[in-house]
Amino acid sequence: MKTKIKTLSFGLILVVALLMPKDASAQGMPVYDNTNFISLVKQLLESGKQTAEMIKSVKFLKDAKEAIEKVSSVVQQLRAVEEIAQNNQRLINVMQNDLQDILNSPYIKPEEIDRVVASFETIVQNSLDTVDFIDEVLSSDYLKMSDAERAEILKAKELESKQMVSNITTKTKRYRDIISFRKMQDKVNNRETEY
Numbered sequence: 001m002k003t004k005i006k007t008l009s010f011g012l013i014l015v016v017a018l019l020m021p022k023d024a025s026a027q028g029m030p031v032y033d034n035t036n037f038i039s040l041v042k043q044l045l046e047s048g049k050q051t052a053e054m055i056k057s058v059k060f061l062k063d064a065k066e067a068i069e070k071v072s073s074v075v076q077q078l079r080a081v082e083e084i085a086q087n088n089q090r091l092i093n094v095m096q097n098d099l100q101d102i103l104n105s106p107y108i109k110p111e112e113i114d115r116v117v118a119s120f121e122t123i124v125q126n127s128l129d130t131v132d133f134i135d136e137v138l139s140s141d142y143l144k145m146s147d148a149e150r151a152e153i154l155k156a157k158e159l160e161s162k163q164m165v166s167n168i169t170t171k172t173k174r175y176r177d178i179i180s181f182r183k184m185q186d187k188v189n190n191r192e193t194e195y
Helices: 002-019 034-104 110-139 147-189
Strands: none
Touching (some): 034 110, 110 147
16 A cells, blocks of 8 residues: 555656646745755854854953953042041141140140140041041951942042041141240240330
């Protein structure tokens, strides 16, 4: 039975092929050429490789962007810490030089010394607290902060540090003005009169 069906099918195909005109072709019926098919597969594989490379490139660029943002944030943090360190150095210089001059002046009364020292001491204590806080922020995962949040806190502390320098400069100038005024007053009160 199977042989009969095969023979009949082959005969039918042969009859159609012989009766068909020479120029006739079966439209809509794809004709596959092995070389074209292999070429298509190669193109698809190459396209897949290119897509994979593009995905790798996009991931690389994304990683690079994140790295640049981290570096930028770290640079901001370093600048803020550097500025705070410079401001603390200014405070130390004022304490070592200007405050000592003020306290050694004969125009500062003994009862004023404690007030002068206390006003400077408050600023220095704030400065030390800032340094401790910065150390805590930089050395630990302070409340699991991002680098940007850490940089923002350091920037705020930098502004506080500048304010402390401004305050100590103002206090120093005020005490120097008091000393200068008292010195001038002493000269006026103790001048020799020629009559």
